Amino acid sequence: MTTKTMNVKGTIVNDDMGPVYDFFKKSATYPSKFMSELPEDNSDIEVNINSGGGIVDAGSEIYTALRNYPGHVKVNVVGQAASAASIIAMAGDEVVMSPVAQMMIHNVSADKFGDDRDHEHVAKLLKSMNQSLASAYSAKTGLDQSEVLKMMNDETWLNAKQAVEKHFADSIMFDEDQDAAKVLLTASADTDGMLSLAALQAGREAMLNAQPSKPTPPSLAAKISGGTTTVTGTAKPNAYIKADNKDGKQVAESKADDAGKVSFTIKGLKAGDELRITQTDGDNGTSKPAVITVSEDEQSSAQSSTELLAQIEELKEQIKKSKESAEWHDFFFNAQGGQLNDD
Known part of the structure; x- marks a missing residue:
């Protein structure tokens, strides 16, 4: 079996947003498109990640799909695996980082409008989601969940060497002995690359206007x-x-x-x-x-009825002839004194 290479690049978005990003030719990864590319024969795959993250639910869905995938999953962090992208990285049976790559974990955030009760509800939800994500990091690293939650609270960036030391990654590409800590990168995991709600709505309308109308039913x-x-x-x-x-x-x-x-x-x-x-x-x-x-088929039914009537008439004619033959037989038999001769 050959090993298939898959990519997690750009912003991680949900399935509703994904086609809009595609329409605007913006780099994005979304669950339905990613999962549709998984090999049907369950052969080994390599997943290259360079993403600043995005929608946590979308990242969690991809993580779950990779954890459930029967084949061997090797994750290559080639740029950054930040926020939701770092969750996806944790699904790898083997996680390898480029010496110049970075990984970042932090708490889940949300925009919310409403009164104090709404914000209290969202705060509880965010804490619950943080604990869920921490369990994925703990499962990979073996670190205690409380330690992982502290790292998330602090928004922790890890270079390749640090990621291996903490067991977020298994090895470093090319030369495992080189000091990845000496490599300096400028990276951002904010949401600047994500489209605004207004842009998404405008994109959906543009897609609808650009798409040809479907044919009518035959x-x-x-x-x-x-x-x-x-x-x-x-x-x-x-x-x-x-x-x-x-x-x-x-x-x-x-x-x-x-x-x-x-x-x-x-x-x-x-x-x-x-x-x-x-x-x-x-x-x-x-x-x-x-x-x-x-x-x-009415024509066929009418034809069938006509044929049936003809068959009935033919049968009646045969019965009539049969009766006449029987009557003649009786007359001849009686005329011979109840005896039939061969001559």
Whole structure:
């Protein structure tokens, strides 16, 4: 198996904020995008971290995903792992720091408006969150939680050598004997890199205006005849058509032709079954499903009735002939005095 390299770079944000950062081409890491890149075969991964932190809940979610990951997780702190990013670093089975890297741990902070009761509630919440994060640091380092909480209270910065001494990291890259303490860095873990709420809202509106509208559901009908359901109608030219049953299981797929005409068949359905059919084109994405109900093919039903009546008439004619033959047999038998001869 190959080792996959993943990155925690820029501001750590939640899933709601992430697409806005992507839209503005600002460096950010968010849980859904990060976790979607985890290898499906559970092969070993290396996570390169250079982040000043961000939203603690997002960092905790990534930390948990890495702790649960079955493969070996090696964390490389290549710049800084500050605040929420340092929590992610603690998820590594092996944590290695560049000799010029820094790690920072501190208390959780929050902006809050309201009266004294609101602030008291937030204070309790922040203390609880600090204890939760301290437990992650203690699990990695073996340090007593009270010592870790004091380091968080003091907003503690650690160079590579100090991080190894305190067991926040396991080793130093390149030359483990060099004195990392001699390297001076200017670093900041404030939130200057984070977008304001107003900017986030403006970004969401800009994204909505920039995104093309999704296609409308395809216009289709489903008729069943002789155990085969035929779906016909129209969609966008060359659109991909997918049909699911009411439970969401795919039962068929097809493609509209150059003129937008759709025609395909499905086995195993019955009249009254419900289908949910979407169309997807490369420019506008996937439509909402068209919900249609399978119905009997009236023409086929009428034809079946006609054929059945014809069969009944033919059967009646056969019975009539059979009766006539029986009557003639009785007459001939009696005429021979109750005896039948071969000649």
